Amino acid sequence: MSETTDQAPAALRAGFLGGGFMAAVHSRAARAARARLVALASSTPDRGVAAAAELGIERGVADVTEVAELSDIVHVCTPNRDHAAQTIALLAAGRHVICEKPLATTVSDALAVVDAADAAGVAGAVPFVYRYHPQVRHARELVRSGVVGTVLSVEGAYLQDWLLRETDSNWRVDSAAGGASRAFADIGSHLCDLLEFVTGRRIRAVSARTRTVFPERGGQPVTTEDLVAVVAELDNGALATLLVSQMAPGRKNGLTLEVHGTERSVRFAQERPEELWIGALTGSQLVLRDPEGPGDDGLSLVPAGHPMGYQDAFTAFVADAYAGVRGAASDALPTFRDGLRAARVTAAVLESALTRAWVSIPDVDEKETQHG
Structure with a gap:
């Protein structure tokens, strides 16, 4: 007679691009969703190391490539001009992405991101968290x-x-x-x-x-x-x-x-x-x-x-996005x-x-x- 056990899925490895206010919000939500916060890259390698230490993330690394190598899902929290190019690079590496809004600064670039996600077959979310x-x-x-x-x-x-x-x-x-x-x-x-x-x-x-x-x-x-x-x-x-x-x-x-x-x-x-x-x-x-x-x-x-607010909404959004990575369907994400x-x-x-x-x-x- 064989025994079966129900095991919780392995924690997602979350990476981050950017080390400012929104990275702090995203990292708190990722931690609440029981992800493992593995890597962060910022404007310079030194800034990445400092921001990772400040936010309690395992490693500060040099660039997008290193974050992608270490992560299952990446939170893009950089200036708007970088969103599309960084997200497309992450999608090409097969990573799921949560990209801060705006997804891109032009319609054509936003369309290119959607195309890239469809081609890669991975999940992508944008934090319209007031939902x-x-x-x-x-x-x-x-x-x-x-x-x-x-x-x-x-x-x-x-x-x-x-x-x-x-x-x-x-x-x-x-x-x-x-x-x-x-x-x-x-x-x-x-x-x-x-x-x-x-x-x-x-x-x-x-x-x-x-x-x-x-x-x-x-x-x-x-x-x-x-x-x-x-x-x-x-x-x-x-x-x-x-x-x-x-x-x-x-x-x-x-x-x-x-x-x-x-x-x-x-x-x-x-x-x-x-x-x-x-x-x-x-x-x-x-x-x-x-x-x-x-x-x-x-x-x-x-x-x-017991009042709830913005961070609670953000935490619920990230939990929903992570569930989507694992195949759950949501008409609100x-x-x-x-x-x-x-x-x-x-x-x-x-x-x-x-x-x-x-x-x-x-x-x-x-x-x-x-x-x-």
């Missing part, structure tokens, strides 16, 4: 189940203040490092992804205006936008107004989404992630997170009344195709701001590739 707040899932379920009714309009904003002063600067301000779009590609992409995720509708066309408040920051010319205002039409005819700013005093991470339907409205505010406002003609409610509530799907890590979608929306917003005209966004078949 992983339990109250976002509650809102999505209210829309999907018909409680909200037909979506009529959406009001959304993503407001920060970390670039309020002329002396405030960062590598993202430089278009050579961050790409042609800053505020919208960085945070507006989150807002649009959240809109489409919660409503189940696609943005069909946009009319946008952008503003660059300071022509220089830190003595360097600025060509990327500080503010973006967008009117969007969804694929069912609903209208959305969206405001994105990195110069809104007092707003540290003010992501809000309010969906208005024929029966109910729902509002989520990331700075108050335990709450969901449900509006009605009579009897509006402010509902607190409940692990037994609609759409939670096990996302609540702690009982009701943001993949490279969602990163391509964000690149398309960003390009349309920039084109509209330049031409001062409505610009349509192609809703291409999910299997579209660069070559057909």
